[in-house]
Amino acid sequence: MKISSVEEWPFKANKPLIISGPCSAETEEQVHATASALSQTGKVQLFRAGIWKPRTRPNSFEGVGAVGLKWLVDAGKAHHLPTTTEVANAQHVELALKAGVDVLWIGARTTVNPFSVQEIADALKGTDIPVIVKNPINPDLQLWIGAIERLVLNGITKVMAMHRGFSSNLPSPYRNIPMWEIPIALKAEIPGLPILCDPSHICGNRHMLASVAQKAMDLGLHGLMLESHPTPDEAWSDAKQQVTPANFDKLIKSLHLRSTETASQEVADRLHSLRSKIDAIDDGLLRLLAQRFDLIDQIGEYKKENDLTILQLERWKEILTSRTESAKSLNIPEEFMAKYLEFMHKESIKVQGKIMNKGKEDQLIW
Ligand code: PEP
Ligand code: MN
Numbered sequence: 001m002k003i004s005s006v007e008e009w010p011f012k013a014n015k016p017l018i019i020s021g022p023c024s025a026e027t028e029e030q031v032h033a034t035a036s037a038l039s040q041t042g043k044v045q046l047f048r049a050g051i052w053k054p055r056t057r058p059n060s061f062e063g064v065g066a067v068g069l070k071w072l073v074d075a076g077k078a079h080h081l082p083t084t085t086e087v088a089n090a091q092h093v094e095l096a097l098k099a100g101v102d103v104l105w106i107g108a109r110t111t112v113n114p115f116s117v118q119e120i121a122d123a124l125k126g127t128d129i130p131v132i133v134k135n136p137i138n139p140d141l142q143l144w145i146g147a148i149e150r151l152v153l154n155g156i157t158k159v160m161a162m163h164r165g166f167s168s169n170l171p172s173p174y175r176n177i178p179m180w181e182i183p184i185a186l187k188a189e190i191p192g193l194p195i196l197c198d199p200s201h202i203c204g205n206r207h208m209l210a211s212v213a214q215k216a217m218d219l220g221l222h223g224l225m226l227e228s229h230p231t232p233d234e235a236w237s238d239a240k241q242q243v244t245p246a247n248f249d250k251l252i253k254s255l256h257l258r259s260t261e262t263a264s265q266e267v268a269d270r271l272h273s274l275r276s277k278i279d280a281i282d283d284g285l286l287r288l289l290a291q292r293f294d295l296i297d298q299i300g301e302y303k304k305e306n307d308l309t310i311l312q313l314e315r316w317k318e319i320l321t322s323r324t325e326s327a328k329s330l331n332i333p334e335e336f337m338a339k340y341l342e343f344m345h346k347e348s349i350k351v352q353g354k355i356m357n358k359g360k361e362d363q364l365i366w
Contacts, residue, residue, distance in 0.1 A: 001149065003192045004157040006222070009130050011082045011102065012045060016257065017160075017196060017223030019084060020248055021048035023238040024061065025068035032075045033230045037245035039079035043252045046103060047072070047081035048225065052092055053237055054109040061236040069099035076102070084132070088116060090123035097127065105132040108164055108201075111147045112136040121150040130158035132196065139166040139179050145189060160194045161186060162225060163216070165202035175204020175241070178212065180219060194222035200241045206232075209243065210251050217257055226251065296348045300355035310352045316345060 006013040020038050025031045031049055038044045049072045053063035069085070076083035082102035087093045088110045096104055104124075110116045111134055124131065131151055136143045144161065151159055163183040165176025183195050197216030199209045213224050229235045232242035243251065303310065320341060327337040 001152050001190055001193075002157050003152065003159055003190065005192065006160075006194055009158055013194070013223075014045065015222055016217065017045055017194070018043055018252060019046040019048050019196070019223065019225040020044045020228045020245075022229045022235065023050055023200075023227045023242060024053055024236055025049040025051055025064050025071055026236050028071045030230060031068070031071040032078065034228060034245065035075035035079040035081055037230065038228060038248070039081055041245060041249040041252070043249060044081060045223075046084050047076050047079070048084045048105075048227075050237070051085050051096075052088060054086075054088060054107055055237075066095050066099075069095060069101065073100045086110075087120060090119050093120055093123040097129065103130045103132065105162065106134060106147065108134045108137045112138065112140075112143060114143075114146060114150070117147045117150050121154040121156065124151065124156050125154045128156070128158060130160070131156055132160045132162050134162045134164050134198070135166065135182065137167045137176075139182055141182055141185055141189070144182075144186060148190065148193070160196055160222065161190075162196045162198050163202075163221070164198035173208065174202055176202050178202050178215075180215070183221065184219065196223045196225055197221045198225040200225065200227040200238070204238075204241050206241060206243055206247075209241070210254055213251065214255055217255055220258075292344075293351070296351050297355065300352035303352065304356050310349055310356065319345075 006015075006017070021044075022030065022034050034049075035047050038047065049068065051063050051068040051072065052065065053061065055062055072083050072085060075081075084103040084105055085096055085101050086107045087096055087104045088107060093104065106117065106120060110120070133144070133147050133151070136147070148159055148161065161183070163178070165174060165178050166182070168177050170177075183197075186193065187195060197213070199212035199216065202212050203209050209226065213226070216224060226248055227238060227242045228245050228248040229239075229242040230244065232244060233239055235242050300310075302308075323341055324334070324337055328334065
């Protein structure tokens with residue numbers, strides 16, 4: 001997939017790329033005041049404001065609409081900040097391009113719908129405006145990739161992804177649970193794709209923003225989007241998660257930014273030596289696992305010959321207790337060990353089931 005490198009973006013998309021601004025443009029004064037305060041921090045590379053707000057229920061504030069585009073673009077110009085806003089259909093794209101917005105983003109509620117994403121991609125054909133694609137509301141990596149592909153296939157190659165967490169009905173301290181493995185998998189699937197993180201919509205509160213932002217930086221994500229508002233408690237949308245520009249500044253200052261590249265030869269050598277040890281251990285672990293599987297086969301054959309059941313409850317209980325205890329004394333995390341044992345046990349039962357039912361494999365569902 002052809003993704004342009006960030007050097008080709010029409011403004012400095014330095015790492016970390018920091019985007020900030022209000023959840024929604026509310027009034028011309030509010031947009032200008034936020035841009036002014038944010039530009040004074042010197043930490044913002046892209047100024048955001050939602051113009052059309054996709055809301056769960058009607059009759060909540062649904063954005064000021066097209067009139068706000070001028071406020072956004074004018075405020076950006078006045079304070080030397082390129083601008084970005086959310087588009088959800090072809091008409092939004094047309095109006096945002098006409099107003100001179102520099103970067104567009106596709107929101108989580110739009111990424112879920114291939115029809116909407118295709119409509120946006122078609123409206124963008126022939127332009128080379130950068131687009132940020134937020135993850136879909138549901139944890140579906142293929143849907144996220146699909147949205148990116150629809151843009152790239154239409155010649156939009158200045159594309160970034162943005163991780164904003166995933167909706168879940170399970171109890172959680174997050175508004176949208178991060179499930180970091182999904183952006184990590186995206187990174188592996190599309191290696192050149194810069195991925196940003198949106199701690200504001202992951203957290204849904206202020207007190208967890210810094211730790212989520214730090215985690216995103218520790219994982220080597222390309223940048224952050226944080227919502228800020230001159231008077232967050234009075235914001236017309238997402239009041240609980242927005243911070244003042246001053247607190248945004250503090251948050252960014254508090255981050256420890258680690259390098260993804262190794263700084264010196266000494267650091268590189270040390271890392272290399274530690275990684276070689278891991279490689280050797282993994283090699284040994286795999287050999288032991290292969291031996292363990294071989295023994296499972298032998299036990300399966302033996303049980304078959306002697307007409308014994310696969311599951312021998314006492315033996316399984318004994319394995320669970322003894323391995324859990326040994327793991328504890330070796331400082332192996334309990335949760336990891338529980339998962340490992342359950343996984344291994346399931347696999348053993350499956351292998352032995354196949355042995356006992358040789359010739360009837362196609363009737364087995366495990
Ligand atoms: C937003 O950025 O204001 C927004 C609506 O985000 P999301 O699409 O991630 O919910
Ligand atoms: Mn918001």
